[in-house]
Amino acid sequence: MTERGTTGPQIHRTVADLRRALAAERTGGRRIALVPTMGALHEGHLSLVRKGFALADAVVVSIFVNPTQFAPHEDFDAYPRTEASDVDKLAAFGVGHVFAPSAREMYPDGFCTAVSLGGPALGLETDFRPHFFSGVAVVVAKLLLAVLPDVAVFGEKDYQQLLVIRQLVRDLNMPVEIVGAPTLRETDGLAMSSRNAYLDPQARRTAATLYATLADTAARLAADPGDLAALDDGCRRLEQAGFRVDYLALRDAATLAPLEAASDRPRRLLVAAWLGQTRLIDNIPA
């Protein structure tokens, strides 16, 4: 089930094939990094791959559009699938192994394990996508345990997801270091995302307001940490630009807990908002 082009990465479709290939990679104490993706790779993903190579000798990229983290009404069917061009991009980076299993390989008949978290999984995305982190927790656990990398790299663009995964790994004693990598942005500030491809030219122009609002709100909060009216103003600005806002929230950067008054712990400003049928998320320190 392992495929290989003349120069590109090996493509593994089963956990068994993947493990066989990685056993050879591990000889001599070589370190392995995993970069989990849903494919539709853009520069943001490639920066995670670059980070993987900085931290390990070999990089495995998984490509799997995980059905269990989409609700029935969400964009699972529409989510872009571009495996051939994804593999070409990874070949150019010297990635040796792609793990691209079928849904059946990941969730065979009889599959019946659920994982759920409190803590950083509470609120924010969970208020709007209640199944999301349970789906993420299971698939990330499976990917981490299939690959058993020394380190796995996740983008800060999905900041709540990054904290949930750190917590999952810590709670279950998974022997993997989780590393977050900074969000890459287009020249107008929009965070790179596979879902940006859904935006028509006009929506794409409007989308820049998301980051601009985050940046301006964070600047106001930097000037006056207690100026929480900045959040209301940010929401209003997004709505006036044509967004439907799920949340624009200021949270403890380490735990995502609502802020206690007079705390000087690092904070994070997080946003999720819709432009038409496209849901965008972003976050920055604040």
Added chain:
Amino acid sequence: MTERGTTGPQIHRTVADLRRALAAERTGGRRIALVPTMGALHEGHLSLVRKGFALADAVVVSIFVNPTQFAPHEDFDAYPRTEASDVDKLAAFGVGHVFAPSAREMYPDGFCTAVSLGGPALGLETDFRPHFFSGVAVVVAKLLLAVLPDVAVFGEKDYQQLLVIRQLVRDLNMPVEIVGAPTLRETDGLAMSSRNAYLDPQARRTAATLYATLADTAARLAADPGDLAALDDGCRRLEQAGFRVDYLALRDAATLAPLEAASDRPRRLLVAAWLGQTRLIDNIPA
């Protein structure tokens, strides 16, 4: 945090210490077996250790009375804790490593991950101890991922637990082989269990009826596979002996699903019943 007597096993209190010690054990491809226990070791546990040595070069025994698999009204506080004599027994077997963490090491502040299963976890124990397998799934996941053994050995005495753990390991891609080992019995047939220590002499004599009933019921079912009245008769016999029966059930041996008529798949007869304040379980093929 690692302790060691002059000849006995190393006793590790933290995952970090355990991992450091096991990294050395693994050199040269030596295989490691894990035998998870709640301590109060008896011959049944020691047979699992023996099985571990048959399957691997080094055996790690974990001793941890896991609070999360006991409901508030259950016997967590009363559960026997005999670490010193447990360690002596393991020393005599040449066990090199004991992992005996504190509850705080396993469940530090902020711990918030839950694992639950359907499939083999449905019914039987779950009908009477609804939290049980969630507690077991988390602690076994943590122990397996802390040790990362090649193989882990569990007793068939806890048959439903064994199937739940197999399913968990399969579902999450844990790189561990799960091996079941046969139940050891006292001369009158009673399955060895740490909880047998709760029984006063009279209850201990009565307890033998549990296995006798299983054996006689299985014999009737062997003579006539459709003779399900044998289950009612078995229940009645246990009640007449003084048991309060939670269940006496015949299930598919591989899935624990209720049996379909006319199936010739292997079956398992499982029982849980109370003698006074002591809950006993047992099972045999049928």
